[in-house]
Amino acid sequence: MLPENERTRHRRLRAQGRRERGELDAILAAGFVCHVGVVVDGAPMVVPTVYGCDGETLYFHGSVASRSLLAGPLGEVCVTVTHVDGLVLARSLFEHGVNYRSAMIYGTPRVLLDPAEKLEGLRVLSEHSAPGQWDYARRPNKKEMAATALLALSLEEASVKIRVGPPDDGDGPDAALGLWAGVLPLRTSWGELEADPALPAGIEPPEHLRKLEGR
């Protein structure tokens, strides 16, 4: 179960709140881009970035928080991962909505300084977003490692919201309006691999990338 506090307690639309830890893991596993919220000079800033996670920790590049980092010690962040699954088309516009799965993770990230820990975090991030590439592509050298700031955020304080299924006004007075109602699903899938035009002829994509095509 996910722990509950003043911040992660579900206030609105409580039926959409989930407390199972497995729901959090599933949402994080299903994506690779999150939105990181930081406070800069008292105002919010929301930046999209790639993430990876290993079940206990979420890793993302520190560069996204650069303004915040430059301004002083790294403060709290809120990392949100959202999957949009469809439009909920009800009889009334008031009941219109979106089917989605969303996770919000709160905390103060840690800057990884230990080279071994940092390398492992980069491996997790890389394998989460581009599985198979850690063993295929060239790994970061010393200069590249030094130019990379990696942040680690504990998954301890998290909140999950999910909406699934048809609209909620199927058994209310609006059902008598005789209007069509239902869901228009939104699908996300990988396309076909596009080779870099600079690639010499004869270099074929590796199997671990081929098997992602069309999925």
Place this chain on the structure above:
Amino acid sequence: MLPENERTRHRRLRAQGRRERGELDAILAAGFVCHVGVVVDGAPMVVPTVYGCDGETLYFHGSVASRSLLAGPLGEVCVTVTHVDGLVLARSLFEHGVNYRSAMIYGTPRVLLDPAEKLEGLRVLSEHSAPGQWDYARRPNKKEMAATALLALSLEEASVKIRVGPPDDGDGPDAALGLWAGVLPLRTSWGELEADPALPAGIEPPEHLRKLEGR
């Protein structure tokens, strides 16, 4: 051209920064879910929500900022809209990345109180996210209007970042590694309409929804 200030000026990866107003409009037109960042008790909170826009103003439901609203006058927000277009698979892990289009809008939203203005804002939001439904579904009644808090955010202060194309290491020393490199595109499309199980037989989906299927 988008105006530039200390916050919207591109610091990192300047090549990815765009200043054309048309780019902002195109990114907003291509989506209907944004991530709203607010500051609550000094800490950031990032909430996904539906938006609509009319070229000058972005509209979203005030409920997403409820904790912030309850805490006092509505403060600044950062609304970010991101489209993930593909994985950039380079020869080196350091050059791996994501093709994306992202817009960040900063400002203090206005709570719409005038009934006519609020109704028009709801129409814009509805037609942006579910085109055709404003004239098809039942419009909000007085009670529903009162239960809806609609916020309006000016598009005046905005920043756009876009990355397109193959990896950047095709002409560097890593090209000699003989590794495959390119892009794995990510596609998002509507599926087939799913009727509400509570719907009586014989009610067919309207044409404006049918034409979205598979697009």
